[in-house]
Amino acid sequence: MTGLSAELNAALGRLADAEHLLVALDFDGTLAPFVDNPDDSRAIPEAAEAVARLLDVSHTTVAFVSGRAVDSLQRASQAPDGILLVGSHGAEYRFDGVDTHPPLGDADLARVATLSVALEEVSAAHPGTWIEAKPAGFALHTRHLDGHAENAANDAARAAAEAAGVPAKVRDGKNVIEFSVLSVTKGDAIRHLRDYTGATAVLYAGDDVTDEDAFAVLGDGDLSLKCGEGDSVARYRVATPADVADVLARLAELRAATGR
Numbered sequence: 001m002t003g004l005s006a007e008l009n010a011a012l013g014r015l016a017d018a019e020h021l022l023v024a025l026d027f028d029g030t031l032a033p034f035v036d037n038p039d040d041s042r043a044i045p046e047a048a049e050a051v052a053r054l055l056d057v058s059h060t061t062v063a064f065v066s067g068r069a070v071d072s073l074q075r076a077s078q079a080p081d082g083i084l085l086v087g088s089h090g091a092e093y094r095f096d097g098v099d100t101h102p103p104l105g106d107a108d109l110a111r112v113a114t115l116s117v118a119l120e121e122v123s124a125a126h127p128g129t130w131i132e133a134k135p136a137g138f139a140l141h142t143r144h145l146d147g148h149a150e151n152a153a154n155d156a157a158r159a160a161a162e163a164a165g166v167p168a169k170v171r172d173g174k175n176v177i178e179f180s181v182l183s184v185t186k187g188d189a190i191r192h193l194r195d196y197t198g199a200t201a202v203l204y205a206g207d208d209v210t211d212e213d214a215f216a217v218l219g220d221g222d223l224s225l226k227c228g229e230g231d232s233v234a235r236y237r238v239a240t241p242a243d244v245a246d247v248l249a250r251l252a253e254l255r256a257a258t259g260r
């Protein structure tokens with residue numbers, strides 16, 4: 001017996017029969033609980049164990065798909081060999097140790113530099129915020145602010161990016177607002193991963209607004225799993241990373257039972 005709903009359990013059973021299964025997972029808020037310092041994030045042990053079990057099953061690929069820069073994702077996830085890494089919301093790929101860098105030309109790099117100046121000014125004017133640099137943009141973190149101060153910082157950051165004339169993609173996250181000069185999404189990442197792996201079915205699990213782009217490109221034979229509260233197009237929902245770990249462990253069990 002598991003604590004999973006009968007409907008989710010049945011969907012996992014169908015997914016376990018896939019010829020080639022891609023298990024694509026968001027990291028922060030899905031495998032790892034939120035903490036103040038992103039460098040301190042780690043997947044909960046149950047999630048790490050379930051991922052390791054999936055990696056042992058043949059014809060099964062695991063990918064982490066994160067808003068983090070790929071270096072940060074590798075450090076925090078402590079991803080074992082064999083896991084495909086996607087960073088910067090689909091702008092960076094690290095497959096089998098080989099990096100595909102964002103296609104940043106001189107004009108893009110100039111925009112990143114302009115964005116940096118604009119957002120540093122905003123951060124200096126909004127105590128408690130801090131900026132995380134990524135190859136194609138920046139995240140303004142607001143975890144330590146109350147709701148009113150957080151809204152003010154977010155509004156100021158949006159206005160500063162717009163005034164700087166940088167055609168940036170803006171993403172709202174959990175206590176973070178992100179600006180990138182590239183407009184790729186996690187949906188693009190799932191399409192690429194599906195092609196790259198030849199997957200015949202995909203499970204994607206995520207907790208945040210940016211994960212909706214990934215859910216949106218899934219089809220009938222796939223499984224979308226939202227972790228936590230908030231509007232979502234995902235078909236299934238669980239409450240916490242511990243629940244996500246239970247889903248992954250059950251999937252590993254079912255898939256191993258198919259004899260793969």
Ligand SMILES: O=P(O)(O)OC[C@H]1O[C@H](O[C@H]2O[C@H](CO)[C@@H](O)[C@H](O)[C@H]2O)[C@H](O)[C@@H](O)[C@@H]1O
Nearest residue numbers: 027028034035036038066067068143174175176
């Ligand atoms: O796509 P994800 O893997 O979910 O990454 C989204 C962002 O995660 C990180 O920030 C979030 O987690 C931090 C650590 O728990 C937390 O302090 C912060 O408030 C959260 O927004 C990461 O730092 C960002 O770069 C990612 O885009």
